Amino acid sequence: MSLEFELCPKRMIGGSHPCFIIAEIGQNHQGDINIAKKMIKMAKDCGADCAKFQKSELEYKFSKPALERLYTSKHSWGRTYGEHKRHLEFSHDQYRELKQYASEVGIFLTASGMDEKAVEFLDELDVPFFKVASCDANNFPYLEKTAQKGRPMVVSTGMQSMDTVRRVYSTVKKYNPKFTLLQCTSTYPLDPADVHLSVIKNYQKEFPDIPIGYSGHEQGLYITVAAVAMGAKVVERHVTLDKTWKGNDHEASLEPTELAELVKAIRLVELAMGSPAKMMLPSEKGCHDKLGKSVVANKKIAKDTVLSLDMFAVKVGEPKGIAPENMNQLVGKKIKVDVEYDDSILENMIE
Numbered sequence: 001m002s003l004e005f006e007l008c009p010k011r012m013i014g015g016s017h018p019c020f021i022i023a024e025i026g027q028n029h030q031g032d033i034n035i036a037k038k039m040i041k042m043a044k045d046c047g048a049d050c051a052k053f054q055k056s057e058l059e060y061k062f063s064k065p066a067l068e069r070l071y072t073s074k075h076s077w078g079r080t081y082g083e084h085k086r087h088l089e090f091s092h093d094q095y096r097e098l099k100q101y102a103s104e105v106g107i108f109l110t111a112s113g114m115d116e117k118a119v120e121f122l123d124e125l126d127v128p129f130f131k132v133a134s135c136d137a138n139n140f141p142y143l144e145k146t147a148q149k150g151r152p153m154v155v156s157t158g159m160q161s162m163d164t165v166r167r168v169y170s171t172v173k174k175y176n177p178k179f180t181l182l183q184c185t186s187t188y189p190l191d192p193a194d195v196h197l198s199v200i201k202n203y204q205k206e207f208p209d210i211p212i213g214y215s216g217h218e219q220g221l222y223i224t225v226a227a228v229a230m231g232a233k234v235v236e237r238h239v240t241l242d243k244t245w246k247g248n249d250h251e252a253s254l255e256p257t258e259l260a261e262l263v264k265a266i267r268l269v270e271l272a273m274g275s276p277a278k279m280m281l282p283s284e285k286g287c288h289d290k291l292g293k294s295v296v297a298n299k300k301i302a303k304d305t306v307l308s309l310d311m312f313a314v315k316v317g318e319p320k321g322i323a324p325e326n327m328n329q330l331v332g333k334k335i336k337v338d339v340e341y342d343d344s345i346l347e348n349m350i351e
């Protein structure tokens, strides 16, 4: 039963560890390794924990007819979907180059293995953890094999039902305790009404022994920051160098200034989450000294009078007197001194 685990070397997630922020480069590199490197550096400079790509072995991810279907979208890089995807796919050598570059820059690098063959390659590449994309969350043979490799896993759950997510949990859990489930809606860009952050709470209740996270495809920062306030321990957002570039994901991606702002906002909110214990804090003393209220006399009270509620008012008194929450305890007690209107009632005045 562990709510925390080591996702990357020396980087724990869950519990009170900082939220792990994944900059999803995905296929926003336009098929250009130099842009990919710029994006890795950008992710690091903006304070993200990890740069992520998507690795497919196209013949394993797609059937032949799926690769041959026409792709006429304005985001298409080829005549067919296969040509389009081939343009966006880096080779094994290019992945090795990117991994080397990320380690020089000082940021973790991983990819979602979009099919079993790609997972084999990522295992060989020695990525710190496997990301399972939403489209493989219900791919149970894939999940079984991936979980058995023993690397930590981050599993997204877009397009799935709760029953399937329960099955994902028990399937991965059987082989691998080190995994997290991310709430995700697979719409690009995502309408806020379709985000359903409340699923995070549901997952936390249903799966209390694993950290829960959020993978967002909405525009802007607020929703992801709110996810962290709800306890998301991993967040993933697409990143881009330019939202106007060609590609399905740019519009729902964060540009560098936004990613930096997101990281800053998350760290600030984490700090602000603090402790559930409610108490007056030392930093509140100044305000309490100036404006904290006390019990004062609302009429003259003669020495030896037995006190009753009608003799009191609650005001900012000078000096500070008995706290208003203790006012009822004064009733029936005797006052040892003469008190004027608006005098603070002090402990040492009570018998």
Ligand SMILES: CC(=O)N[C@H](C=O)[C@@H](O)[C@H](O)[C@H](O)COP(=O)(O)O
Binding pocket: 026, 027, 054, 075, 133, 134, 135, 186, 188, 247, 248, 249
């Ligand atoms: C579900 C899933 O894989 N989603 C990924 C991650 O969020 C996306 O990046 C897709 O790869 C992308 O939107 C596909 O765009 P196109 O179809 O233009 O290559």
Ligand SMILES: C=C(OP(=O)(O)O)C(=O)O
Binding pocket: 053, 054, 112, 131, 132, 133, 134, 135, 156, 157, 158, 182, 184, 186, 215, 236
């Ligand atoms: C599609 C992916 O992720 P998600 O389902 O979290 O959007 C991915 O990691 O490639």
